[in-house]
Amino acid sequence: MSGLIADRVARFVAFASRTHSPYQAATIRIGYGFFFAFYLLQEWPNRRVLFGDLSPWSFDIAKAFATDTHSFTVLAWSGGRWWFELVYHGAIAAAVLLMLGWRTRATAVLFLVGVLSVENRSPFVGDAGDNIIRIMAIYLAFTRCGQVCSLDARRRRLHPREPRHDRAGVVMWLALGLPLLWMSIVNWAGWLGVFWVMWSVQGLWFAAHRWFPRHAARSLLDSGSAMLHNCAMLVIAVQVCFIYGSAGLYKSQGSKWQDGSAVYYAMHVDLFRPWPWLNDLLTANMLVIFLLSYGTVIMQISFPFTLMYRRVKNVLLAVMMLEHVGIAVLLGIPFLSLAMIVSDAVFLPTAFLIWVGNRSTSLAGRMRKRRGTHARTGPADGIVTAR
Helix, strand or coil: CHHHHHHHHHHHHHHHCCCCCHHHHHHHHHHHHHHHHHHHHHCHHHHHHHCCCCCCCCHHHHHHHHHHHCCCCHHHCCCCHHHHHHHHHHHHHHHHHHHHCCCHHHHHHHHHHHHHHHHHHCCCCCCCHHHHHHHHHHHHCCCCCCCCCCHHHHHHHHCCCHHHHCHHHHHHHHHHHHHHHHHHHHCCCHHHHHHHHHHHHHHHHHHHHHHCCCCHHHHHHHHHHHHHHHHHHHHHHHHHHHHHHHHHHHHHCCHHHHCCCHHHHHCCCHHHCCCHHHHHHHHCCHHHHHHHHHHHHHHHHHHHHHHHCHHHHHHHHHHHHHHHHHHHHHCCCHHHHHHHHHHHHHHCCHHHHHHHHHHHHHHHHHHHHHHHHHHHECCCCCCECCC
8 A cells, every 4th residue: 555655656746847838838938928028119108107207106106105015126226217218128128038938047037027127116007917917927937938939949959968068047147146136235125035046046956957967956956847837837727717717706796797788888988999880880789798798707707617628628718719809809908818818828738839839830931931032033034043
């Protein structure tokens, strides 16, 4: 009996110490990197009014609010314009680098700092998509989101011995330690303790791969990192279930959702009618409104329970993603919809994500080949002019 228990424990440890859902993590990384970069670029002309030195939510108010709520933002350290510009554009750079998958262990943390700093500077700006990315950016920092579909994966494929000879990574680690030390001296906050732990563990990982490549400590660090990744992915999945379950239960208590007319009134709010004629066309049929209202509540409440049935879950997931697209178009709430679609990707089948990746790679290869063909041929007669 004891031998059977020991065997099961060993199997569980072996299972938990393997990195699971790497394609889902990569999809979330790409999606949220794109989401935040696009959001900041879209608001770039109004950045100072929304998040900077010209905001009605003044520096003093933001600093007091951050102190009272214990929220982290480096924009509460200085109200100057150039400090804001540095943080804002640094957040854009971190989001783009994370999306590309360059040094994801570091850029995921920098992305987290950028998200928390910008969003907590003006916490009441946004359409609720900012609340989701603020939470998910924390979880994403603990995942191995660069194992596939990233520049990190390409670098490991081209240089398999790099973990032992990664001088650029060590230099970047040291360079990030200096501002972390400066921030700790100037303005200590609870979040800095978390960043110090991340920085220290990364240093241990570099040391183990460089000087003790075959030591048990290195394997222990790799296994611990994989377990942390798996836990973070599980928490992301649970968070999505909480979002849908709580939203559905909250809606079910409203009288308009109970009589099936809630969607009608939502589509007639002037602030959420980018295409009035389309909203009027859809709300002209009360049967459609009734089905959409009840269908939304039923899908949101039942979604966590469908995870045990793969085919039902996949169909419902596709329907809910289409619903988010409809919300983005009909109600003009694109960032909330995009944030939820990216979050839903944690439940997408691995085979589907691999198929999408292969198709994207094949399409990109054909486009490069086509551009190369145009470059080698003349503009009119098709005669080859250069190799």
